[in-house]
Each structure stands twice: as structure tokens, then as C-alpha cells.
Amino acid sequence: MSEPKSENVYRDIFEQSPIGLMIFDRQGKIIEANESSLRFLKAGKDKIIGLSYSSLKDTRVSSLIGKGLKGEASDYEGPYNTTVSGLTLQVRIRVNPLFDNSGVFGVTLIFEDLTERKKTEEKLAVTLSDIRIAQEALEEHEVKFKTLFESAGEAIFLMDDRVFLECNPKTEEMFGCKREDIIGASPVDFSPEIQPDGIPSSQRAFQKIQAAFGGKPQTFDWLHCRKDRTNFDAEVTLTSVTLNGKALLQAIVRDISGRKRAEEEIRKLNEDLEQKVVLRTEELKSTNTYLENTNRDLLLALExxxxxxxxxxxxxxxxxxxxxxxxxxxxxxxxxxxxxxxxxxxxxxxxxxxxxxxxxxxxxxxxxxxxxxxxxxxxxxxxxxxxxxxxxxxxxxxxxxxxxxxxxxxxxxxxxxxxxxxxxxxxxxxxxxxxxxxxxxxxxxxxxxxxxxxxxxxxxxxxxxxxxxxxxxxxxxxQDHAGISLIDIREQMDLVLTLYYNKVKQGVEIRRNFADNSLVKGQADQLTQVWANLINNAFQAISYQGRLDLESHIKDDYLIVSVTDDGPGVPKEIQDRIFEPFFTTKEKGEGSGLGLDICKKIVERHQGKIDFDSSPGRTTFRVHLPLAEKILI
Incomplete structure (x- = not known):
């Protein structure tokens, strides 16, 4: 049988391919999109052609196209948010750069809609690579589609109801033979006599070919063999196409030997794991009962x-x-x-x-x-x-x-x-x-x-x-004892100082120097308690005569609030103990020894920390709190 005419052959392959195919120019704009891609995306060609990759809603895909324009091929499988129709599809995408003598002159995007597929093994990347497309003139389009066909990452056949009529270079590589060994041969010639399910290859091939010619695209696993008769697992897609008015089949063959080996290894590992789980389950049941009882006791104690x-x-x-x-x-x-x-x-x-x-x-x-x-x-x-x-x-x-x-x-x-x-x-x-x-x-x-x-x-x-x-x-x-709110530290400091005004208005110089952004998130009543304790301690340390510095500044992602007095300082021998509960240096009846312990616990609940340094004439307590915009409440 004579080979089909080359005129419009590659254009027909492009347009009638069951896989979505798109071509981007070197500026990243879509210049070609076949019917399958428009059908998958539920969009008209007028909405797609001319669209820039940077305008795509899904940044994962747009970044792949950006890499392709830099000469890097890439694959992606997963959810895809369409730009025009607003749908979310499960897709398998392959991005291939196109090269000429000047370098990268475009990108091909090949994708398959996997939304309706149920098995992970059927979701394999459909890749086409090295498509050479000339942009400048209409007469160069056939060169583009031929490049697409010949540089595809999978074996592609054209066949009638009996034999192969055309194939791409990947076919020669996959089957370990020359083009002339393939053209004129039948699928059965590159298959073992019997498929793994026990059905003769000739019988099953006939069924699939007839179904595809009947208008029902076929995707199925097939055991192929190379010229040297070594077998390999493949996934085959058969689709009916019309070339020069004649109905033919396009066959796309993907080598899935690696996937099959991985599936077998996973199956064995799962069997081993199931046995171990059964043994561990019994052990965990008794441990779980003990933990439940212990947890119940701990919850009561915690309350x-x-x-x-x-x-x-x-x-x-x-x-x-x-x-x-x-x-x-x-x-x-x-x-x-x-x-x-x-x-x-x-x-x-x-x-x-x-x-x-x-x-x-x-x-x-x-x-x-x-x-x-x-x-x-x-x-x-x-x-x-x-x-x-x-x-x-x-x-x-x-x-x-x-x-x-x-x-x-x-x-x-x-x-x-x-x-x-x-x-x-x-x-x-x-x-x-x-x-x-x-x-x-x-x-x-x-x-x-x-x-x-x-x-x-x-x-x-x-x-x-x-x-x-x-x-x-x-x-x-x-103040509200439960709610989390946005808190301005400056307002809380003013609130505390208002309560102390009569005690300090004659003898204490108060200097404020707060950062413009002094916002944190937390419980207002608890943080007010921290400032009240620190300021009260400072006033008592200077006997309400001296200077108090209130400051805040930002370091990394934290707001650091400091309270500094010019009192005699904390003696070195007790500095390691001042955060201990019930430890106090005040006279009996003047302090419970809980103030700094409470401050420390409150600050830590707000994902912060409190520290200090002290020497005669200067004591500074610092509270480190995450800035409001960095906290997820």
C-alpha cells in the first residue's frame, strides 16, 4: 500500500490528536492550539490564540513554560486551574523547547485531560519534544507539525486496519529497528503470540483496532516486543484520524516498563507492611488503653x-x-x-x-x-x-x-x-x-x-x-480574657502609665521611644499584665525617683519592647532566680514573688521570650514578641 501524501499530513495529525497540543512563540504567546486542547479547556480559539503564558491563572504551568523558553524541558502531573473557563482539571503536561540555529524559537505544550481517569498508573505524562516551527510565514507550518511528529518523546504510528504506514524516530529507538523494518509490518509482528491475559495478540489487536475505527479512542496496556524479541510493557492510545479523506489510526506507544517494575515492588512492600501492621495493631491496642486512661488523668490535672x-x-x-x-x-x-x-x-x-x-x-x-x-x-x-x-x-x-x-x-x-x-x-x-x-x-x-x-x-x-x-x-x-486581637504596645504602655501618674508625676522622668510599627497579636489583658508588672518593678526599684525608658524596635520578625530604669540593679547572686515562682526580694506583704514568673509564662504563650541585663545604675527587661503580620492565629 502506498504511503499517505505528506501535504497537510502533519497538520491533520496535530488537529486530530487526542492529546492537547499548543505552540508558543519565543515571546511566550500561543500561536497554535488543536481541537483537543480547546475541548479540554472549554474555550474558543479566539480566547486562546495570542494569550501570553504570563497571563495564565495557574502559576505552576506558567513557570514551566517560562523554563521552556529558557531551553529547559519539564513535566507536570496534577491539578490545573484553567484561565478562560475557570475549571480545575487533573492533567499531565509536557513542555518542550523548540530549537533552530538561533536557539530557542518557541515552546510546545502537550497535555492530556486525566480528570475522569481513576487509576494512577493511567496518569502518565504525554510528552512531545523538539518541535521545530517557523513563525514568520504560513508556508512553514507543515515544517512545524513535522518537527512535532518527529521529535515526540513517545513512539507514534500511522496505520490502516492492517499495517503501519508511518512512524517517528522514537519508534525506531523504542523497538530497536529501522523505519523500513516497521513500515508495512502489522502490530502483531511486534508483539508476542499471547498477551499476559491469555488472549492471542492478533485477536486482541483486531478488537482494539476495530473499536478505534468505530470512533471510540482506545487506551490500554500492551506487551510489545523489540526486533530482538525482548518484551517490554507499553501503554497504547489508538485514535481514528482522517488524512486526505482516508480514515487511518494514530497509535501512540509509551514504554511503561519502569512503572510496572515500580508497581510490583510496591505490591511486595505493601504485603510485608500489612503483615507488620497486623502484629503491631495488637500491641498498640493495649498501649492505647493505657494511654487513654493516663490522658484522662492528665486532662483533669491540666484543668x-x-x-x-x-x-x-x-x-x-x-x-x-x-x-x-x-x-x-x-x-x-x-x-x-x-x-x-x-x-x-x-x-x-x-x-x-x-x-x-x-x-x-x-x-x-x-x-x-x-x-x-x-x-x-x-x-x-x-x-x-x-x-x-x-x-x-x-x-x-x-x-x-x-x-x-x-x-x-x-x-x-x-x-x-x-x-x-x-x-x-x-x-x-x-x-x-x-x-x-x-x-x-x-x-x-x-x-x-x-x-x-x-x-x-x-x-x-x-x-x-x-x-x-x-x-x-x-x-x-x-479586658477580654479570651479573645485574640491586634494590640498596639504604645497604647498599652500609656494605659499603665495613666494608672501610675499620681505616684510618678513629681519624681520620675519618663522617656518614650517606640517603633512606628508596634503591633502584635495576642490577649490584651495578659500583655497589659506584663507591662504593669515590669513598670511597677522599675518604679519600686528607683523608689519613684529617677528615670524610666520605654522603647520598642524591630529585629528580624520580632518586636522587642524594653523597660529600663536607673535604679541600683539586680544583685548578680540572685539574677538566675528572679523568674522562679514565689522568689522575691521585697519585704513581707509587698510582693508574692509571682510577678516575673507570670510575665514569663504569658510571653511564652505569645510565642515570645523575656530576658534582662542588670548592673548598678541600669536595669533593662526585654520582651520579644512576633510582629502581628507574622503570626497565624
Whole structure:
């Protein structure tokens, strides 16, 4: 029988192949895709052609294509997320670079849809390699498809219902013979007489060939033999193709001898393993019963331990709070006193002849009202000073200036202006164009009416300060004991310092230097307990007189928070013991010896660590906590 015409033969093989075939140019864009690939991907050719490999949704495949463009062939088997249809397929993919005299000029991607296959042994990579495709002109396409056929990594035959008509070079290598030994021969000539299932090769080959010609592609295991009659296991795929109007079969043969040997080895290993499992199962049953009983006892003990530990943590927190309660009460009483005083000041304005104040304002002309407005605005805000030497000096200068300008009642007038926050440099602008006899009345009127706003501002600031103290106290005592949240260390430090303000405002210099990113994840109440204990220890070490440095910085993936005091330091002979539970250097009744032990356990639960160094004049405790973005909660 004559061989089929070469015209369009390779194009037909490409288009009708049951395997998905794609060709990428050297820029990584798809320039060819056969029908099988479009069917697998459930996408039209208009959506595929021109698509760049870098735009593929599945980065695993796009990286393989990238390697191919660099001259590296590669295989992949597993899930694949399609770009156009959004499907997830189980595929076997082979990427082969295409070479010409200039180097790599493109890539072929060969893939087979394995989604419906049930057995792992059927999922083998379908590889085609060394496809030479010219990109520039339409007349070079046949060269591309011929290169694809001849450089495939599997043996490929073309045959009619009886004999082979064409084969690729891989076929010669696999069967150990020349092309002329294959063309004109039948599949039975390269098979033993009987297949492993006991069926004659001729009978089974006839069945498979007829089924494939009937439109049902066939994939099956087959025992082939080489020219020297040595056998090897193969996987064969038969597909009906039409070339020049004539129905033929395309056969793809893959050597699976290695896979078969591996399967046999695995089967033997499994048999040995099953025997060992049976023996070990009985041993494990008795051990498991013992472990279950032991585990039950341990769980009960653990629950008791957790309960006891929680009570100790709360007791330590309340002990710290008890030391601060008198100062906190003072911090609340002071703004409350300011509020009461300011309220009396507001009422005193209305108890005076307020109708007279309004009438006086109504009698002012436009120039006088403009001056009144400036004085009123100054008096409605907090002055820069109160009853201080600077204020008295300012009052004296104002009085002398007014006397020099010839204003009457300069003593009372200068006192009002000074209390309103008027400076000497403001006087010329205020008295310009104002009658001397009327100026004291104008100032007294603005002073009395602006007092309402001054006292209101005092009430607002005092209430804000009291609310801040109460909020800090409430946060310290009633924080959520279970939830994991994002925590800003700077806010927690401010909360603790608010509770200590009355104790340290006169004698401790506090310096803060925190990193911009001072965020961690954890339990807020537990970390607040750590800062409260460390800061409380530092204040006690310096007897509330000295300097406290609070700092944080980032090192690697950790936020390092440090608390440093300039106290006498921890004696070297006890430095190894300060984290031991119930160890304390304080007087009886002043400490439980649990503070640092609790701090250490809390920090370790947050995947961190705590350490310190100490010498006379400087002691630093450092807490290392993972940065918030590095923790998986």
C-alpha cells in the first residue's frame, strides 16, 4: 500500500490528536492550539490564540513554560486551574523547547485531560519534544507539525486496519529497528503470540483496532516486543484520524516498563507492611488503653492547673492595682474639684447684674466692639500662665504701660488684662481709637462674659482627664480574657502609665521611644499584665525617683519592647532566680514573688521570650514578641 501524501499530513495529525497540543512563540504567546486542547479547556480559539503564558491563572504551568523558553524541558502531573473557563482539571503536561540555529524559537505544550481517569498508573505524562516551527510565514507550518511528529518523546504510528504506514524516530529507538523494518509490518509482528491475559495478540489487536475505527479512542496496556524479541510493557492510545479523506489510526506507544517494575515492588512492600501492621495493631491496642486512661488523668490535672494559674494572675493584677488606688483616687478628685470650682464661676456671672453687662455691650460702637471681640477671644481660651511670677511680671508691665498712656484705674484694669492672657505687645492695638474713660468698662465687660467660656473649657478638660483615668482603670481590670486581637504596645504602655501618674508625676522622668510599627497579636489583658508588672518593678526599684525608658524596635520578625530604669540593679547572686515562682526580694506583704514568673509564662504563650541585663545604675527587661503580620492565629 502506498504511503499517505505528506501535504497537510502533519497538520491533520496535530488537529486530530487526542492529546492537547499548543505552540508558543519565543515571546511566550500561543500561536497554535488543536481541537483537543480547546475541548479540554472549554474555550474558543479566539480566547486562546495570542494569550501570553504570563497571563495564565495557574502559576505552576506558567513557570514551566517560562523554563521552556529558557531551553529547559519539564513535566507536570496534577491539578490545573484553567484561565478562560475557570475549571480545575487533573492533567499531565509536557513542555518542550523548540530549537533552530538561533536557539530557542518557541515552546510546545502537550497535555492530556486525566480528570475522569481513576487509576494512577493511567496518569502518565504525554510528552512531545523538539518541535521545530517557523513563525514568520504560513508556508512553514507543515515544517512545524513535522518537527512535532518527529521529535515526540513517545513512539507514534500511522496505520490502516492492517499495517503501519508511518512512524517517528522514537519508534525506531523504542523497538530497536529501522523505519523500513516497521513500515508495512502489522502490530502483531511486534508483539508476542499471547498477551499476559491469555488472549492471542492478533485477536486482541483486531478488537482494539476495530473499536478505534468505530470512533471510540482506545487506551490500554500492551506487551510489545523489540526486533530482538525482548518484551517490554507499553501503554497504547489508538485514535481514528482522517488524512486526505482516508480514515487511518494514530497509535501512540509509551514504554511503561519502569512503572510496572515500580508497581510490583510496591505490591511486595505493601504485603510485608500489612503483615507488620497486623502484629503491631495488637500491641498498640493495649498501649492505647493505657494511654487513654493516663490522658484522662492528665486532662483533669491540666484543668485544675489552668484554674489555679488564672486565679494567681488575677491576684497579682489586683495586688498591683491595690498599690495604686490612692493615687488613682487623687487623679479623679482633682478634676472633680476643678469642675465644681468652674461651675461656681459660671453661676457667679449670672448672679451678677448680667442685664447691665448686655446693656454695656449694646452701647459700644463698631470700633469698640472690634476691640471687645479681640479681648473676649483671648479670654475664652486657657492663658499660657496662671498665678506665677511670670504672670505677676506681665501684670506689672501692663499697669505701667497703661499709666504712661494716662488710663485711670490701671491696677484693676491691668489685673483683668493679665488674667485674660493679654501681652504688653497687644496693648497698642487694643487702645487705639478707644476713649480712656470707656476702656476699663469695655475690658470688664469682655472679662465677665468671656469667663463663661473659660470656665466651660476648664470643665471640659477636667472631665476629659477624669474620664481618661477611669477608662484606663476599667481597661486594666475588665479586658477580654479570651479573645485574640491586634494590640498596639504604645497604647498599652500609656494605659499603665495613666494608672501610675499620681505616684510618678513629681519624681520620675519618663522617656518614650517606640517603633512606628508596634503591633502584635495576642490577649490584651495578659500583655497589659506584663507591662504593669515590669513598670511597677522599675518604679519600686528607683523608689519613684529617677528615670524610666520605654522603647520598642524591630529585629528580624520580632518586636522587642524594653523597660529600663536607673535604679541600683539586680544583685548578680540572685539574677538566675528572679523568674522562679514565689522568689522575691521585697519585704513581707509587698510582693508574692509571682510577678516575673507570670510575665514569663504569658510571653511564652505569645510565642515570645523575656530576658534582662542588670548592673548598678541600669536595669533593662526585654520582651520579644512576633510582629502581628507574622503570626497565624
Amino acid at each position: 485544675e492547673l489552668k484554674s489555679t494559674q488564672a486565679q494567681l494572675v488575677q491576684s497579682e493584677k489586683m495586688a498591683v492595682l491595690g498599690q495604686l488606688i490612692a493615687g488613682i483616687a487623687h487623679e479623679v478628685n482633682t478634676p472633680l474639684g476643678a469642675i465644681i470650682s468652674s461651675n461656681e464661676g459660671i453661676q457667679s456671672v449670672f448672679r451678677q447684674d448680667w442685664e447691665k453687662l448686655l446693656c454695656e455691650f449694646a452701647d459700644l460702637d463698631s470700633q469698640e466692639r472690634e476691640t471687645w471681640k479681640k479681648i473676649f477671644t483671648k479670654g475664652s481660651i486657657f492663658p499660657d500662665f496662671y498665678d506665677s511670677s511670670e504672670e505677676r511680671k506681665n501684670r506689672k508691665i501692663i499697669r505701667e504701660t497703661l499709666q504712661n498712656l494716662g488710663f485711670p484705674s490701671s491696677e484693676f484694669l491691668s489685673e483683668n488684662l493679665a488674667e485674660l492672657g493679654i501681652r504688653i505687645e497687644d496693648i497698642p492695638d487694643l487702645v487705639q481709637g478707644i476713649q480712656k474713660e470707656k476702656f476699663p468698662t469695655l475690658v470688664a465687660n469682655a472679662y465677665n462674659l468671656s469667663g463663661i467660656l473659660r470656665y466651660s473649657n476648664v470643665v471640659r478638660e477636667a472631665a476629659s482627664k477624669a474620664a481618661r483615668v477611669i477608662r484606663a482603670l476599667k481597661t486594666y481590670v475588665y
